[in-house]
Amino acid sequence: MDWMKKRNSRKQRQQRNSDPLAASPAISLQGAACAYDGQQAVQPLSWSVQPGEFWVILGPNGSGKSSLLGLISGAERASAGVVNVQGRPLAEYSRRQLARELAVLPQDGLPPLGITVRDALEMGRFPYRDRFGRESDIEAAKALLARIAKRLALTGLLSRRLDELSGGQRQRVALGQVMAQQPKVLLLDEPTAYLDIYYQLDMMELVQEWRAEEGLTVVAVLHDLNLAAQYAQRLLLLREGRRVAEGTPEEVLTPEVVGDLYEVMPPIQVGHEEIGVPQLLFRARSGKSGK
Numbered sequence: 001m002d003w004m005k006k007r008n009s010r011k012q013r014q015q016r017n018s019d020p021l022a023a024s025p026a027i028s029l030q031g032a033a034c035a036y037d038g039q040q041a042v043q044p045l046s047w048s049v050q051p052g053e054f055w056v057i058l059g060p061n062g063s064g065k066s067s068l069l070g071l072i073s074g075a076e077r078a079s080a081g082v083v084n085v086q087g088r089p090l091a092e093y094s095r096r097q098l099a100r101e102l103a104v105l106p107q108d109g110l111p112p113l114g115i116t117v118r119d120a121l122e123m124g125r126f127p128y129r130d131r132f133g134r135e136s137d138i139e140a141a142k143a144l145l146a147r148i149a150k151r152l153a154l155t156g157l158l159s160r161r162l163d164e165l166s167g168g169q170r171q172r173v174a175l176g177q178v179m180a181q182q183p184k185v186l187l188l189d190e191p192t193a194y195l196d197i198y199y200q201l202d203m204m205e206l207v208q209e210w211r212a213e214e215g216l217t218v219v220a221v222l223h224d225l226n227l228a229a230q231y232a233q234r235l236l237l238l239r240e241g242r243r244v245a246e247g248t249p250e251e252v253l254t255p256e257v258v259g260d261l262y263e264v265m266p267p268i269q270v271g272h273e274e275i276g277v278p279q280l281l282f283r284a285r286s287g288k289s290g291k
């Protein structure tokens with residue numbers, strides 16, 4: 001029987017090798033740049049994100065983080081180079097095809113519209129509807145939305161209008177909407193910007209769980225370095241549209257690198273006993289607070 005096992009594993013290897021997507025990064029940039037009216041917001045960048053990885057992009061205001069997400073999502077056209085998603089150049093995707101592969105959760109989530117939570121979740125299914133707005137398997141779609149609502153504790157809110165929800169609840173609905181889209185890659189642009197600590201952790205935990213269960217690839221822009229250190233497997237640090245560092249939180253979030261990047265006093269690094277990742281305490285330039 002050994003020969004059979006060997007033959008099967010050889011066959012599997014060959015199948016993997018002959019499948020051009022099998023070894024593809026989820027996202028790859030080759031010299032990709034973004035410019036507005038000739039001003040470079042992202043300098044030519046080559047960068048790869050492997051399937052299932054959790055990346056966080058960090059950098060000061062105006063360093064090109066959102067522009068980089070825009071390049072990956074196709075919201076911004078590359079002024080140079082190539083962007084591939086799931087092994088295929090962005091330019092080759094139709095809008096619907098891309099929406100099945102990649103979803104974006106913006107900073108302000110969903111606006112406080114008069115539509116219900118149920119409607120908002122259903123809107124996430126747009127890449128799977130035909131031109132008459134029908135799903136090919138209505139029952140499966142209903143079951144999916146019910147699972148998502150349960151998971152996000154939205155079941156009791158399905159008939160509520162978005163303008164009757166808190167900002168934190170609306171951000172949860174926004175996450176539910178992108179979950180309904182069933183993407184393989186999720187881009188998050190400061191998803192916790194307007195949330196209190198409870199909802200910040202809640203949002204990051206939900207994304208982390210989704211990633212762990214379904215092998216989702218995640219790229220998030222965050223301003224909170226300590227939150228980034230807790231969730232990211234890898235960090236990309238930008239300044240003036242250029243990569244200044246890349247690596248694990250332990251490798252990258254050193255007091256020197258962070259102090260230099262944000263032009264602040266090098267923060268005090270404390271090892272968090274429970275979670276085992278570096279956490280940073282910032283201090284005013286004078287070394288005193290409140291002055």
Ligand SMILES: Nc1ncnc2c1ncn2[C@@H]1O[C@H](COP(=O)(O)OP(=O)(O)OP(=O)(O)O)[C@@H](O)[C@H]1O
Binds near residue numbers: 037060
């Ligand atoms: N639509 C636009 N038109 C012209 N310039 C733009 C546009 N969007 C961004 N920029 C410029 O590109 C540069 C990078 O901006 P970007 O928003 O990508 O930075 P960021 O790191 O996401 O900033 P922040 O942390 O403040 O959100 C900035 O100089 C900004 O002024």
